[in-house]
Amino acid sequence: MKMTKIYEGSYQWIAYGRDQNKPDNIIDTNQYVVRAANRCLILDPGGVELFAPMLAAVLNHVPVEQITDLFASHQDPDVISSLGLWDQALPKAKLHAPALWEGFLRHYGCDTIEYVPIPDKGGVINLDSVELQIIPAHYLHSSANFHVYDPHAKILMSGDVGAALEAPGAPMFVDKFDAHVEKMRYFHQRWMPSNQAKRAWIERVRNLEIDMLAPQHGRIFKGDDVKRFLDWFEALPVGVAI
Amino acid sequence: MNMRTTNKQNKSQFIAVDSIAAELGAVMEVAKEISLAAANAKAIAFRAREKAKGFQPITDFINELAKETLELVNDINENSLLLYQLTVNEYRTADAYRKLEQAAQMAEGAAHGKSIQARVEAAKIKMQASRGQFRWHVSQLLNQLEAVMRPARAARVIAANSRIEASQAGEYMQSLQAVAESVDNAAQIIHDNVQRCRSVLSIIVIAE
């Protein structure tokens, strides 16, 4: 598992991905960790297959008792099918996940972890002194879907938005935006159902100051590439399989 | 214990618990058939009056046996549902233990790798506890199944008596004999099904 610090201040953001031992037939995912003084949040912890390598990787940065919070942007298996295992490993942790999906996500097993339902309008996650905003991104692609924005680090964890289907071992950051577009087009056109939802999200996100847009698949956008991505996404018709 | 066998073990446990549910479902059906046969026999015996005098108390008895079997199987069904949940539970705890061990191995050398050790131990204890619970319920279930065998055995004895009574019922002989026959068959089926349940369960317990 590749580990990349993407923000370093009084707390840290770490990206995990490109797991070499992952079976070829499951989609590669990025997991993000926000590490505060005594608590740590894992964003989109990943699928069952990824549980052991992901936990082992996180232990490079925090002891297990400080993994106190999990966040699931939506209900997909690549996001959170590992829940039943985290539930056994982190009996006192909290899972922040869409309220709408609670009855569904509990199928993975959620007996000891506290399910903290996120209402449709979003909310906040307080991690020691770090305050993270939960931004609605409904229908992108899931009907109850959230992103996490850190106004201090200026990072937006954008779930499946900004995702790219990459060859194994691809770099963590977008270097040539124009070339990267081709790896994103199909994903967004086919998985994202609603142009209306897309426009509402772009409008919301354009009001945020973003240095890094960090998706769950593919590469992270930095600096001007964030704006380029928003412009590109705005112009892209989605929901094309009808 | 090797973790791969744990997983296989879990799989065969799921299948076993499933097949028990299927066998018990069949037992219920057959027990219902017996009470139907008893009702039928009662009607015939009523028409035959004096000729089937000895048959009347037998039909009541058959009916009682069917009822008792149904009640017992109902209880067992509840227990076997619980057994299914315990199997799920055991599967989850065993899987978590296996994966936590994997993570601990992978985290060797990580700055906080050691912090996981207590969780691995806790997962192991949890796994063993749920295995213990499972085994306890299996032994409960075995006892309950033993109890179901009793009315089935009694029904066979009664079926034999019925045949004798039927032979003295003149023109009703054939239909009463058919009743005795169907009770006997049904009891035999229940007996066999329950026997299969028991051997499936015993295999699970022995395999551990």
Ligand SMILES: [Fe+2]
């Ligand atoms: Fe998704």
Ligand SMILES: [Fe+2]
């Ligand atoms: Fe995804």
